[in-house]
Amino acid sequence: MAETEAAAARRRVGRRSGDSGTRDAILDAARDLFAELGYDGASVRAIAARAGVDPALIRHYFGDKQALFATAMAERSAIGPRLGEAFAGPPDQLASRLADAYLRLWEDADTRPILMALARSAMTSPEASRLLRDTLTARIRDIGPIPQIGEPAARGIVAAGAQLFGIAVARHVLEMPGLAELTHDELVELVTPTVRHHLGAAAP
Numbered sequence: 001m002a003e004t005e006a007a008a009a010r011r012r013v014g015r016r017s018g019d020s021g022t023r024d025a026i027l028d029a030a031r032d033l034f035a036e037l038g039y040d041g042a043s044v045r046a047i048a049a050r051a052g053v054d055p056a057l058i059r060h061y062f063g064d065k066q067a068l069f070a071t072a073m074a075e076r077s078a079i080g081p082r083l084g085e086a087f088a089g090p091p092d093q094l095a096s097r098l099a100d101a102y103l104r105l106w107e108d109a110d111t112r113p114i115l116m117a118l119a120r121s122a123m124t125s126p127e128a129s130r131l132l133r134d135t136l137t138a139r140i141r142d143i144g145p146i147p148q149i150g151e152p153a154a155r156g157i158v159a160a161g162a163q164l165f166g167i168a169v170a171r172h173v174l175e176m177p178g179l180a181e182l183t184h185d186e187l188v189e190l191v192t193p194t195v196r197h198h199l200g201a202a203a204p
Contacts (some may be wrong), residue, residue, distance in 0.1 A: 017031035023061050026061060034073075038117070098164075100188045112172075115168070
């Protein structure tokens with residue numbers, strides 16, 4: 001009987017597949033380590049150690065590191081829905097709303113680690129870059145139809161997004177002088193005209 005109870009205790013401590021908290025712990029650890037080390041630098045073993053689980057549990061839940069990266073970015077990110085909200089409102093203010101919403105995500109303690117992970121991983125790993133594109137495309141589709149934006153403006157939205165991404169990386173990753181010291185509102189005011197230009201008909 002004693003051996004049976006000991007075995008049961010080991011199973012509880014091991015946080016086997018029935019423990020829903022284990023999956024959450026893995027995703028949180030993956031998000032944080034991908035942010036700190038990038039896709040290539042964050043190993044499955046290191047993520048498992050940060051989560052306090054056996055590496056085999058990562059394979060159990062996610063299969064491999066690539067799937068873990070995509071899942072962590074998708075499930076631990078409010079990026080898509082929060083950007084989608086920026087499209088509601090007067091069309092002539094769309095550029096400033098979009099710039100404000102996107103750049104504010106980089107200031108938010110909950111979303112900043114995710115964006116840092118995406119930026120660092122996409123710039124250092126071709127595979128992570130592909131996963132990032134696939135994941136963000138899926139997240140944008142989850143938003144549903146975007147009000148006031150027709151198909152002809154799609155390329156403008158992509159160009160505006162690229163502009164904002166570059167500004168955010170220069171400010172938060174490279175910490176470039178002239179950008180890093182600006183307040184959020186000053187940065188939004190600076191980039192809004194360029195975003196408006198890219199959006200074209202979407203934000204006259």
